[in-house]
Amino acid sequence: MDARIGAYASLAGSFILAGSSVVAGKMLSGLPVFFAAAGGAAIALLVLVPLAVGEARPDRGALRRSLPLLAVQAFFGVALFRVLMLAALSRTSASEAGIATSATPVITALLSALFLKERIGWRAAAGIVFAAAGIGVLESGGAVVAGRALPAVAVAERLAGCFLALGAASSESVFNVISKRLDASIGPRRASAAVMAIAFILLAALSLAAREKVERGAIGLEAGLAFAYQGIFASALAYILFFAGIAKVPASTAGVFSSCIPLSSFAFSALVLGERPRAAAYAGCSLVVASIAFCANARRGESVRPAELLGVEEDAL
Numbered sequence: 001m002d003a004r005i006g007a008y009a010s011l012a013g014s015f016i017l018a019g020s021s022v023v024a025g026k027m028l029s030g031l032p033v034f035f036a037a038a039g040g041a042a043i044a045l046l047v048l049v050p051l052a053v054g055e056a057r058p059d060r061g062a063l064r065r066s067l068p069l070l071a072v073q074a075f076f077g078v079a080l081f082r083v084l085m086l087a088a089l090s091r092t093s094a095s096e097a098g099i100a101t102s103a104t105p106v107i108t109a110l111l112s113a114l115f116l117k118e119r120i121g122w123r124a125a126a127g128i129v130f131a132a133a134g135i136g137v138l139e140s141g142g143a144v145v146a147g148r149a150l151p152a153v154a155v156a157e158r159l160a161g162c163f164l165a166l167g168a169a170s171s172e173s174v175f176n177v178i179s180k181r182l183d184a185s186i187g188p189r190r191a192s193a194a195v196m197a198i199a200f201i202l203l204a205a206l207s208l209a210a211r212e213k214v215e216r217g218a219i220g221l222e223a224g225l226a227f228a229y230q231g232i233f234a235s236a237l238a239y240i241l242f243f244a245g246i247a248k249v250p251a252s253t254a255g256v257f258s259s260c261i262p263l264s265s266f267a268f269s270a271l272v273l274g275e276r277p278r279a280a281a282y283a284g285c286s287l288v289v290a291s292i293a294f295c296a297n298a299r300r301g302e303s304v305r306p307a308e309l310l311g312v313e314e315d316a317l
Contacts, residue, residue, distance in 0.1 A: 003248050004249065006245075006248070007244070007245040007247075007248035008245070008249070010241040010244045010245030011246070011249070011253075011257040012257055013237075013238075013241045014239070014241035014245060015257055015259075016261075016263070016264040017234050017241070018234060018238050018260075018261055018264070019098055019261035019262065019264025019268070020229075020233070020265070021230055021234035021235075022085065022089065022097050022098050022265045022269070023094055023265075023268045023269060023272045024227075024230040025085055025086050026089050026093075026094045026273060027222055027225075027226035028223060028226050029090045030218070031214060031223065032214060033086045033087055033212075034083065034203050034204075034206040034207035034210055035212045037079065037083055037086060038200055038203035038206075039230075039231075040082065040227060040230035040231045041196050041203055041231070041235065042200055042204075042231070043230070044196045044230075044232070044235035044236040045193065045197060046231070047231065047236040048192050048193035048239075049197075051189045051193070052187075052189045052192070052194075054189075055187045055190050056187060062183040062185050063183075063186055063194065065183065066183050066194075069182055070182070070191065070195050072178055073174075073175050073195050074195045074196070074197075075198075075202065076171040077171060077172060077174065077178075078175075078195060078196065079203050080168075081171040081172055081175070083203075084167045084171065085097065085101075085164075087164045088100070088162070088165040091157045091161030091164070092161030093273075094265060094268075094269040097161065097165040098165075098262045098264070098269070100162050100165030100166045100168075100169060101165055101168055101169040101172065101258075101261050101265075103166055104172050104176070104255055104258040105128055105256045105259050106128055107255070108172075108173040108251060108252060108255025108258065109125075109256075111174065111176075111251075112176075112250065116180055116250075118251065130287050133287050172258065173255065176246065176251050176254050176258070177251045179251065180246065180250075187243075188239075188240045188241075188243035188244040189243075192236065192239035192242075195239065196236075242254075245257075
């Protein structure tokens with residue numbers, strides 16, 4: 001199989017799992033934020049550490065040299081992303097939170113152009129435009145439960161939830177871009193384990209500093225299953241797939257595949273939480289799928305300069 005197709009499949013799988021995490025997050029939204037995020041990271045480590053031990057060793061010193069970048073990734077892509085998402089899910093629905101995070105393709109593309117000087121092909125650029133359009137249509141679609149509108153929430157709370165989820169999307173974008181600076185010899189499993197270990201230490205320290213308390217009996221069967229899913233699938237497997245895919249494609253391409261997040265969020269929100277998107281949401285999902293198709297069919301050599309994409313002079317970057 002072509003390496004690029006394999007990378008696309010890995011990225012799609014990674015972001016589908018990431019989108020499904022909003023459902024698990026919704027089930028954990030009643031728990032203290034730092035504790036809930038640290039719990040998922042701890043379970044992920046139980047899976048990642050044995051896998052990392054069995055992976056081929058990188059060049060001597062590669063992991064040590066990459067630690068600063070891995071630490072930044074852990075802060076933005078795991079710790080901050082999860083804290084913001086859990087906070088958002090306590091204020092809005094899982095499907096709406098998923099929609100807000102689908103701003104990731106646009107943010108990632110801009111960061112890639114500015115900081116990585118990536119040349120973005122016209123097909124990939126078209127994919128970004130379709131992704132942005134899909135986000136707008138998805139947002140207008142709203143969600144209903146059991147055939148009726150969701151209960152109205154305070155305007156301030158709903159706006160806060162959307163902005164928090166948008167912050168999570170920005171954190172994911174930073175994670176995507178920094179991934180291109182990592183030494184590829186580290187390997188996807190070892191990189192995932194290192195990022196998750198740093199994030200767990202940070203989240204556990206914040207939980208202790210905030211003196212978070214969990215009431216006895218607060219973690220029942222539902223929360224336990226949510227923790228397990230968050231750690232094993234939405235964290236361990238998702239990050240392994242991400243690091244395997246990002247090594248072979250531009251960061252902006254990975255950003256377009258993050259459009260799978262809202263698709264997955266809608267599907268899992270409907271199946272597990274009973275949320276139902278309106279008709280406009282399906283049109284938005286179609287635009288998101290089109291964005292991925294444009295990106296997947298991009299040809300090498302079809303590119304524009306970052307300055308041309310952003311409409312500024314090259315010397316200004």
